[in-house]
Amino acid sequence: MTTPEDREREFNLREAELQAKERELKLREMETEIYQEQKHQEVDIEPQMYRTQKHNPSDSSIQKFGKKIVKFAKFAGFVVGGIAIIKIGFFVGMWITYLIMTGIIAAVGYQIFLRDD
CATH class of the missing domain: 1.20.5 (Single alpha-helices involved in coiled-coils or other helix-helix interfaces)
Incomplete structure (x- = not known):
């Protein structure tokens, strides 16, 4: 028990x-x-990589104004250069046209006056 x-x-x-x-x-x-x-x-094994960003301090108002002036100067230079190229092209084209016209007149004059029959 x-x-x-x-x-x-x-x-x-x-x-x-x-x-x-x-x-x-x-x-x-x-x-x-x-x-x-x-x-x-x-x-x-590889540690986790985090996307980093470079800290760029904000530009001052003078730097922003300077960048705008540089952009404007580039644009103005492009416009002036384009106009100069057009003027030079017209000038050179005019002389080439004069030479071609003179050549045509000389060829016609030769045909008319100096060619042997």
Whole structure:
């Protein structure tokens, strides 16, 4: 016959065994988690790279005005250069036209006056 004290001891013993098993299971779970984390860390050896941006201080009003002047000067130079090229083209074209007209007149005069019949 079992006495109530024996039953209580048996329950305490079983409870201690269950707690030991629970601790063992928790330790195993923690070990597998740690192992998984280490495995992921070994795969991801490269550190994460972040996109960086260069800090450009804002331009002062004088610098902005200077940039506008430079742009305007470039545009004005382009316009003046274009006009000069057109004028030179007209001048050269005029002389080429004079030479061609003179050549045509000389050829017609040769045909009319100097050609042997």
